[in-house]
Amino acid sequence: MAHDDELRRLDSYWRAANYLSVGQIYLLDNPLLREPLKRRHIKPRLLGHWGTTPGLNFCYAHLNRVIRARDLDMIYVMGPGHGGPAAVANAWLEGTYSEVYPDVSFDERGMRRLFRQFSFPGGVPSHVAPETPGSIHEGGELGYSLAHAFGAVFDNPDLVVACVVGDGEAETGPLAASWHSNKFLDPVRDGAVLPILHLNGYKIANPTVLARIPEEELVQLLDGYGYHPLLVAGDEPASMHRKMAAALDQALDEIADIQRAAREHGATERRRWPLIVLRSPKGWTGPVEVDGKPVENTWRSHQVPLAGVCDDPAHLEQLERWLRSYRPEELFDDDGRPVAELRESAPAGERRMSANPHANGGLLLKPLVLPDFRDYAVQTGKPGTTTAEPTRVLGTFLRDVIRANPTNFRIMGADETQSNRLGDVFEATDRVFAAERLPTDEHQAAHGRVMEVLSEHLCQGWLEGYLLTGRHGLFNSYEAFVHIVDAMFNQHAKWLKVTRHLPWRRPIASLNYLLSSHVWRQDHNGFTHQDPGFLDVVMNKKPEIVRVYLPPDANTLLSVGDHCLRSRDYVNVVVAGKQPALNWLTMDEAVAHATRGIGIWEWASSDGGADPDVVMACAGDVPTLETLAAVDELRQTFPELRVRVVNVVDLMRLLPPSEHPHGLPDAEFDALFTTDKPIIFAFHGYPYLIHRLAYRRNGHANLHVRGYKEEGTTTTPFDMAILNDLDRFHLVMDVIDRVPSLGGRVAHVRQRMADRRLALRAHTREHGEDAPEIREWTWSY
Known part of the structure; x- marks a missing residue:
């Protein structure tokens, strides 16, 4: 249990993060308010999102306490879309931001640059972007945070991912399905996800669903998903700090107990994982009222609560009172550095969530051990006279990839691995399923290398989280239905495009799609299963990021598959048939042809x-x-x-x-x-x-x-x-x-x-x- 002095330091850290967050939205200069706030100190364009930020800062401060107390290996996923001010503020407070970007120094000059760059031409976005140290989750599009979090902990037994799910995000289809990820988590070989459902009540202009249903109904919903909800609610900071500290301690004790029972005592029953429901005001600690209208705890705090500071002296005065309410003179020394007490509140080195290597997965990436794909060659004879099922041939290769890489390679698919003729992989592994298993089930186990669920969003999100934390994988799908993840593909491709120009972001394994059951073979499926247009979507992305391969036969598919699994920082799309098809090329010819790409x-x-x-x-x-x-x-x-x-x-x-x-x-x-x-x-x-x-x-x-x-x-x-x-x-x-x-x-x-x-x-x-x-x-x- 946190004692009073720890809670006081938590509050100081939270106030510092809130101050830095408000400064990013508003200030061009005068970062420490060393003089009265003037119009010239304010950005000409006010952009950013305040409403979700104080809650994200609140969680971050509390997570830092438990990381230090328990020596946790933890990363932080911020689901609320535009929580960028919080992510940047905490990375700077921990010192990581200045290490990664030395020009944003750990002092007043650096604070000025930190404020100026936010949502400013040539600066950084208002959401949690690739440029932000500690992030594996692009915050510009909602719905994928929990899937990313679970993907990160698969095969990472010592990792805990704290995932804040915004109540607006919780209304999306992908997030609604993501709650079921706990049925695919093995407490022996995987890490743990601690979801924090943040109910601040509002989206851009509307109330949120989960914040407006009775608490009993909400608890029943989460309980039905297989979680043990721990409730933290209120608006008085001192009381909320005590409640949150207690809830976090309880949640982490429960996680440790689940893992200990499974790892040390062989417990096999599925337990309910803890989940925290944090109910706090939207725009907490910000302006309560502006121009006679309520702002805090309403939708009006979503973006920029004081939008008229450039033109209205009253708004400018109110902004100064708001900033000074955090008492910056207590938080930063004469040089503008966080005071020693704040610096000591952050974890050290790689235990900082903003510096954890799992959030820069290329640092941890190990090359796959790949068998020689030539050993799986189809003997062709005269061109166009023998047949093979290309994806079935690839499946034998993937089977041995799994055997050679038992902890860092997974196959994701929407219940289609067998249908896409990759069934030979089940000679080496099972499907992951931690819910009830029956004697009639085949290839179902608590742990496995194949993950199947009838949600393409989950498959994509899990794989992205897996790749971003330094592992390898393949997503196989019916060609027509991969369109379901068009937007997720877009976001991942954009992430890769940005990270290519960030020297501190190390290359990660490519996102590999295998599309089969394609448009030209619809023996028992109809018009709904016919759409090759994912290729058009892919071709819209930056050319250095995307690759599209159309191997004409089994041997060429083997060569292409090996190449894709070895590649880094790409999105590779491979379209291949699963039905018996003529073989055209010997293996040597296929290698030469695939290498040329055209001929x-x-x-x-x-x-x-x-x-x-x-x-x-x-x-x-x-x-x-x-x-x-x-x-x-x-x-x-x-x-x-x-x-x-x-x-x-x-x-x-x-x-x-x-x-x-x-x-x-x-x-x-x-x-x-x-x-x-x-x-x-x-x-x-x-x-x-x-x-x-x-x-x-x-x-x-x-x-x-x-x-x-x-x-x-x-x-x-x-x-x-x-x-x-x-x-x-x-x-x-x-x-x-x-x-x-x-x-x-x-x-x-x-x-x-x-x-x-x-x-x-x-x-x-x-x-x-x-x-x-x-x-x-x-x-x-």
Whole structure:
């Protein structure tokens, strides 16, 4: 139990953090109020969020006490969106900010810079951003804090993550699902998350749901989620300090007891983890009333409570009273440094939450021990004559990755690991599930390397937290439903973009997506399962961050998969089929092709190394199949036609080097595609993406792209291609329409191609499957 002197020091630390937070929102100069506050001391644009900040500072001060008392390894996740002033203030108070940014020194001059930079051109954002030491959570978008917190503690048995969940954030779908993360936590091998549900009652302009339901109902809700709620409520600081200190001590005692029972005594029953409900006024300790209207404990305190200080002398005077209410003369010495008592209140070294290495995961990152992917090669023989299930082949490789990395690699997926043909991983591990398990369950255990839950948000959030704290992983998903995490992908990509320019942030393992059950194979799923548009979303991000791979066969997928698992600071998107598909390349050929990212398939081409009449390009497994089948038809029908086949694995190769590190120089692009010959490009996704990537190329006017046109249903693979004009016969017709040198025979051939399309489509309607000539087709040459 904290004694009175500790509580007094806690209050001083809290006042200092609040003072620094208000200063960031308002002050351009005069950081210690050494003279009466004037208009010239105020920022011209007042930006920031005060309402949630004092509660975040309150928690931070109390967490520092228990870290010191218990020697805890702890990081802090601030869920409330724009809690940036609190994160920056505490990092500076602990001395970490000045260590990371020496120009923001630990004195009055540094305090002035700290205030000036906040939400100021060339400065730092108003939310908890990558620039903030101690953060693994981008605060600009709500809903993901708890998933990030749990992801951080998986396989981190000594780590505690204190996660403040704002009551506005608690209304989001991802956060509502995140409460269930405790059913995936192993008290033996994982650390602990201490959620702090902060109820301050309001969002931007509305009350929050959880703050307005009866306390009994709230407790029942949290109890139903599997937590033991500890309630802290009030507005009088002295009383609140005592309550919070007691609640934290109880919560940490309960966590220690759960872990001790599991680790030392083998307890297997699932226990209720503690959770603190902190109910405090929004804008606590700020202006109670402004212009006759209530502010503290209302929505009006959400952002800038005194918005008229630049123009209204009364507001300026009220701001000065507010700042002086924290008694800064007691908190900072003549040089502007926090007084010794405050400095001693912070933990030391890496025990500071702002300096904990888990919040800069690259410091802890260890390379994966990877088996040689070549050992898993599919024996191909003649190209296009044998088959394999690409993701099943990858699954055997991932199985052994798991075996070789039992504590720092996990696979996340929305109940689709088996469906996506990665089931061989279950020879090496189980699925994690800490709730009730039945004898009929398969591959379910309290600990495992595969995490499945029917929430893509949770899968993404867990993996992000896992990666940001220095581990590795893979997210496998049905292609159409990865869109659910579009916004989360955006935030992570932005995080990586910013951290690349922060020397103190060390590189982390890449976020790897494996998208299968894709648009072109919908044997039992319908139109709802057809959407390749995640590629378009990915391509909107900074080029140095994103990579998109479309391996055409199993061996190329192995090479690409190995590369992605070794990479750092990227988002890698790999699209691969799970159904039996033709093998095109030997392993050596696949490695060379994947390394190039794009290349001529000479064995499939008939241009003899000379200038072609037409370029047949393809990206994706089914587009590659249909292109090769079209080329086969062309070579038989028009043997004099010079055809060049170009396959694209790395979509970024289509960009110029000025736009992406993988981009092809114009001379190389022109050598592959020519500048004056028709290019028929069969693409896995929406056609306009290829045009978008290649619009500045010399031959763009000759480029004709076939791809997904939002046509489809539950149907056969070939019928899907027909519906979207990607089938082999339509590709032949495209060549006929664009190569005038073919002569007078083309009308007859074109009609024959159209008739074959109709006949084969009719066959699917009568027999429920593709015709043997389609199902059994193999490469002829």
